[in-house]
Amino acid sequence: MKIAVTSTSGKLGASIVRHLIDEIGKEQVIGIARTPEKATYLGVEIIKGDYNNKQDFDVALKGVDAVLLVSGMDEPQKRIIQHRNVIEAAKNNGVKKIVYTSIIGAEENNAFSPIVQTNRQTEKDIRNSGLKWVIGRNGIYIEPDLEYLDTYIKEGEIRNCASDGKCTYTSREELGYAYAKMLLEDKHNGNTYNLVGEGISQTELAESINKVYTTNLVYNSVSVKDYAIERKSDLGEFMGTIIAGIYEGIKNGANDVPSDFEKAAGRSHKSALEMVKTFKSMNTLF
Structure with missing residues (x-):
């Protein structure tokens, strides 16, 4: 069985490729990349x-x-046509x-919302x-917050407009594992899954980071308008x-959704604390 993964030069595509290699070996996996x-x-x-x-x-x-289509990063209206190029080529082949x-x-x-609509x-x-x-x-990746950690440490805070809204964070590693299963197991065919973890607040995110990195971050909320300007x-x-x-959506509850991760992956989703620990073990920059 040959499986192709698009956007393998990106971090999510690369994670999916690595998990597929673990499951079926390098010979059965093809990466597709613009560069x-x-x-x-x-x-x-x-x-x-x-x-x-x-x-x-x-x-x-x-x-x-089988092909794994990673959603494009272009402007909203361009994405629909770009994705159709892949869908049509898949049908033709x-x-x-x-x-x-x-x-x-x-x-x-x-x-x-325009990104969600496309x-x-x-x-x-x-x-x-x-x-x-x-x-x-x-769900929202936890990694960008962790990749931004040096800035958070300098400023002593996590600051955005999410307020007390819950965000069901996931990670590229968790997603890579789930998508490998979804590609290989026929029982998933015809399903739409929310691939998310537990819902946590920004304060809880700061607490998880503090535990793993021994930092002293606090969360401070600002208005949607001020955060957009910044x-x-x-x-x-x-x-x-x-x-x-994205953070306005978190504030309004758009990212606090039930998780189908266990159905997709065959195991429970890692907690926020576990994801932060995994990230640190893979990125020993701090």
Whole structure:
């Protein structure tokens, strides 16, 4: 069985490849990347695949039994067409199964909603493709908070507009494990899963980080408006708007959803504390 994973130059795609290798070995896994040289370290065959170029995928998906489509990172309206390029190439090449990394979140009422809407459209496209399918709706990754830790330590705080809202954090490692199972096990076909962990507040996130890294972080909430201004100043209009929208969604409960992780992965999701410990063991920067 040959399985292809798109966006393997990214961290989620790479995690899925590593977990698939653990399950079925390197020979059965193909990585697809817009810049192949960025993914060769994974030790599997890497083929060029740009979401904007359907011809790339007509080549990359030849002889493939199942494909894992990692949601693109482009502007919302471009994503729908990009994802369709992969879906159409999968159909044309006789791929039997497609698994998609979607996201949880509110379809309206915050600045992240346009991203959620385009993911829902791709979900519809996949359900209507005629292929066997599984859809995972990813929770918010915990890793970006941990990768940002030096800044949090400098400032002595975690600051955003989530207020007391609960966020069901996951990690790329947890997702990689679940998606490998979803690709390989037929019992998941036709299911849409919320791939999330337990719901925790930002204060609880700070407490977990403090326990593992012996830091003294506190959580401070700011208004949605002030946080959006701050993020746009740091990250630019597009990414700043998205990040502020994510935390606004957390504040409003959009990310506190029931978890289907155990159904998908066959084991319970790691706690926030366990995810922080795993991250630290894999990234001994601090």
